Amino acid sequence: MKLLDKLKNIEKTAMKEAVEAGSLDELEQFRIKYLGRKGVLSSAIKNMAHVAKKDKPKVGKFINELKQKITLLLDEKEKSFREEAKSLFEYDDTTLPGIVAELGHRHPLIRTMEDILDIFKKMSFKVVDSPEIETEFYNFEALNIPKNHPSRETFHTFYVEDGEFLLRSQTSTAQIRMMEKEKPPIQVVHAGKVYRPDAVDASHSFMFYQIEGFIVDEGIVFSDLKGVLEKFAREYFGQDVRMRFRPHYFPFTEPSAEVDISCFICGSKGCRVCSYKGWLEVLGAGMINPKVFEFVKYDSSKYTGFAFGMGVDRICMLKHGITDIRLFYENDVRFLKQF
Ligand code: PHE
Numbered sequence: 001m002k003l004l005d006k007l008k009n010i011e012k013t014a015m016k017e018a019v020e021a022g023s024l025d026e027l028e029q030f031r032i033k034y035l036g037r038k039g040v041l042s043s044a045i046k047n048m049a050h051v052a053k054k055d056k057p058k059v060g061k062f063i064n065e066l067k068q069k070i071t072l073l074l075d076e077k078e079k080s081f082r083e084e085a086k087s088l089f090e091y092d093d094t095t096l097p098g099i100v101a102e103l104g105h106r107h108p109l110i111r112t113m114e115d116i117l118d119i120f121k122k123m124s125f126k127v128v129d130s131p132e133i134e135t136e137f138y139n140f141e142a143l144n145i146p147k148n149h150p151s152r153e154t155f156h157t158f159y160v161e162d163g164e165f166l167l168r169s170q171t172s173t174a175q176i177r178m179m180e181k182e183k184p185p186i187q188v189v190h191a192g193k194v195y196r197p198d199a200v201d202a203s204h205s206f207m208f209y210q211i212e213g214f215i216v217d218e219g220i221v222f223s224d225l226k227g228v229l230e231k232f233a234r235e236y237f238g239q240d241v242r243m244r245f246r247p248h249y250f251p252f253t254e255p256s257a258e259v260d261i262s263c264f265i266c267g268s269k270g271c272r273v274c275s276y277k278g279w280l281e282v283l284g285a286g287m288i289n290p291k292v293f294e295f296v297k298y299d300s301s302k303y304t305g306f307a308f309g310m311g312v313d314r315i316c317m318l319k320h321g322i323t324d325i326r327l328f329y330e331n332d333v334r335f336l337k338q339f
Contacts, residue, residue: 003044003051007062010040014066018073024081027074034070041067108339109209109328112316113191116211119235123228125189125213130174132167132193133160139168142176142295143252158195158206167195171212172252175288175307178214179296184303185217191312202324209312216288216298216305222255225285225306229259233282237264237319244279253286253307265321273318280318283310 014034021027034040044063051059106114117127139145140152150156151169158167174190191211198204215224226245233241241264245257260281263274270276285308290300313325320339322328327335 003047004055004059004062007044007059007066010044011066011069014040014070015073018070018077021077024078024085027077027081031074035067035074041070105339107328107336108316108320109312111339112319113209113211113312116232116236116310116312116315117189117191119232120189120213122235123231125187128174128178128188128190130171130177130190130192132195133165134168134173135165138173138176139166139170142292143170143172144289144291144295145251149251155197158197169196170194171210171309172307174212175214175252175292176296179216179293179298184298184305185215186305187215187217189213200326202326205313205325205329207329208325210309211312212307212309214288214305214307216303218302218304220287220304220306222287222306225287225308228306229283229285229308233261236315237261242268245285248284248286250284250286252289252292253284254289256284256286259283259285259308265318273321282315282318283308285309 017030017033021030032039036042041063048056048059048063121127136152139157140149141147145151157169160166171190171192171194174188174192178186178188178190189211190213191209193207194210195207198206200206213228215228226243230243233243242262244260244262246260248256248258250256258281260279262268263271263278263280265271265273266278268274268278270278274280285306288305288307293300293303313328316322316328317325
């Protein structure tokens with residue numbers, strides 16, 4: 001019965017060591033020591049050969065029971081170690097910095113567009129929609145751009161569907177769409193995309209944004225146009241900004257003007273942005289050509305009106321000192337984050 005006594009001693013130390021094992025690593029050492037291939041219990045089984053035949057069942061039973069006890073103990077301890085580690089991990093440390101969800105914001109062009117529209121809304125202009133895909137009639141004909149005009153060439157405009165439709169090259173199409181739908185008085189602004197097959201560079205893009213505004217009523221005169229645009233320029237660029245109207249030609253307005261504001265960057269002294277002229281061109285405008293009224297069947301002896309159109313991209317670039325229009329369309333967050 002020497003082996004049985006030995007086994008009882010093994011049981012005692014094993015139980016003690018199991019209680020003492022303080023980590024998963026130590027538990028693993030313990031498992032190898034007792035249950036491993038060359039472990040204590042394996043060698044005890046080998047020693048069974050020297051046990052008297054009549055004692056074999058008793059010793060065998062003892063070894064099996066010991067093995068079960070040790071396995072059970074190991075399992076339980078391992079489970080409690082793992083749970084402890086898990087709860088440590090799950091503990092809410094309120095001093096740790098939180099995970100901040102990054103909030104996006106509107107694109108600088110959309111912001112510029114909305115800021116500009118807000119100013120006109122305050123002056124009682126109504127914001128309207130107008131399609132981007134147009135016919136030649138709305139983009140050219142009704143805007144008094146005749147059939148043989150060079151801007152109608154295929155390489156000046158994006159035609160789609162075998163030339164039946166085109167992507168509008170200016171928001172002035174909204175004038176026709178609105179006047180067809182409603183009778184004067186009309187006082188609206190429209191903002192949206194326009195398309196021109198220009199080679200893309202720092203100041204040109206094949207697609208950009210424009211804002212169109214116009215008023216039609218009885219007795220509208222050029223000074224109304226000046227008043228509205230001056231109010232806009234002061235509100236948007238600053239109270240001391242000055243304006244000048246340079247005579248220009250647009251087929252759908254007569255007289256027409258290109259409108260400059262005094263350079264707010266250098267205070268008109270001359271800088272790189274204004275090409276040392278002291279003035280920045282910001283929009284085109286004029287009195288609506290009576291020929292346009294004919295296309296929409298308005299009585300041009302009764303009604304007059306003015307219209308203006310501005311490039312949102314250009315205004316946004318001027319306002320924020322952005323030197324390359326392509327930045328707006330590259331979707332680079334390092335650029336967008338600055339606004
Ligand atoms: N549509 C013109 C352009 O794209 C701008 C404009 C609008 C001029 C309204 C006069 C009146 O250049």
